[in-house]
Amino acid sequence: MEKLKLLIIQPQKIFLETEFDDIIIPGKDGDFGVFYGHTPFISVIRPGILEIYNNSEVTKCAIHDGYVTVENNIVTILCEVVEKADEIDKTRAEAAKERAEKRIKSNQDEVDFRRAEIALRKAIARIAIS
Amino acid sequence: MGNIRDIKSRIGSIRNTRQITNAMKMVAAAKLRKAQQGIIKARPYADNINHMLATIKFKSRETDLKIFVQPEPTAKCALVVVTADRGLCGSFNSFVIKAALQYLKDHPNTDLFCIGKKGTDIFKKKDVKIIKSYTGLFNEMNFSVSLDIASDLKHHFFSNEYDHIEVIYNEFKSVIQQNIVQKQVLPIPDIKVLEGVSLLDYLYEPGEEEVIEELTNKYINVEIWRILLESSAAEQGTRMTAMDSATDNASDLIESLTLQYNMVRQAAITNEIIEIASGAEAQNQ
Incomplete structure (x- = not known):
């Protein structure tokens, strides 16, 4: 399966830059997934859990706000607060x-x-x- | 020529001052580096938001939203002046305050918001009315400090108290160069669409208006954050150069005073020798 690119950007730093197979994002109107070949898309994020699947690994982050754009198989998330479990x-x-x-x-x-x-x-x- | 002891104590006190200015220079250099890094790190985020806003504005049907409508020249304005919390940074504060006073004179329909203790003090002394002042932000620079200011400004703007919000601040060019910049934060000024950027048709979720609202929110937050970082970098830059020249001046002063001290000392010794010699001469006769 072809991979997508993920960029999570915060005002202070680039939080995460990686490749992945599938992602579950808590959108304002409900959670949604993004696979390869998704149509260009903008959504507002609500506080929730972000799940990033790569190979058989899952990375989970708590996200508070922000918005996500999907374009040319690049998923860009801009948010002010996002944390990994150990943070x-x-x-x-x-x-x-x-x-x-x-x-x-x-x-x-x-x-x-x-x-x-x-x-x-x-x-x-x-x-x-x- | 002064007393030998006076000169000595002056040299001592100047030496102490030089130590302090030198230390301040070092501290400013370290803080400057931090602020500069902050500016670089904020860039991807801010660029992305600007790009999104430009795209949406280009595509949007909601062009009559308040954030996109440019104000009339006589419209009610909120002016935010960014100064420093501390002095000893050359012309940093005085230039930005001068620019602000000029703006207030040219645009009478303006209310003043002030960031930084120095500006607040000076405006109070000059009897200029400040709607709200924010002080002590620059000690601990993190993103959350900009959120308070941003949310106040948003509130004032969207409750129609003000038609536009302008910020006057020092922009960091290099360690020796700072520019006074006046920038319109709200409504969002016309953003140039970067060349070679695709203007795709996006699907919006929940709706276009909600997306624009969220984007605007983020845009103001990061814009204020960037301005604070710029101002902080500029402040540390001017402080660094000011303290550098103060240290140099102290060194020059110490040099010339040491010369003077030696001359006075020499003169005293010569005097003493003459006295002894003439005393001995008198006894011989």
């Missing part, structure tokens, strides 16, 4: 999860609620892969 502080993530849950339960106005929901998603993604 995550699990206790901090768990504390953040509790905080977010409390905020959701206290049922404040809509803006706060949405923010808490995003924070909760981020925390869950972090905990899931760490």
